[in-house]
Amino acid sequence: MKNRQALIAAALATVCATASTSASAAQDKPAEKEKCYGIAKAGQNDCATGTHGCSSQAKTDNMESEWKLVAKGTCEKAGGKTTAPAK
Structure with missing residues (x-):
């Protein structure tokens, strides 16, 4: 069960990191x-x-x-x- 929770946590972290990178890239372009x-x-x-x-x-x-x-x-x-x- 711990492996499954770790995979879910890693997937969520990846999604959050990708979303914040995309948002900041859009803000950088004046x-x-x-x-x-x-x-x-x-x-x-x-x-x-x-x-x-x-x-x-x-x-x-x-x-x-x-x-x-x-x-x-x-x-x-x-x-x-x-x-x-x-x-």
Whole structure:
């Protein structure tokens, strides 16, 4: 009976180790992001522009020159553009 319990314990340990390895591998891969212009709310932009040098300094909502990082492929669905506005 002890051999059977040992086999079951080993099988469960293998399943748990495989599951945790797969989960951590999925978390290690960062999601692809892209700059999305024109969707940042006031104070919620991600980086500098020509008018200021830091994130979180957008003065108004949805300025064409302000951008946020979003998941790749979602920018235009949110009403933004993936290219910087012409100067």
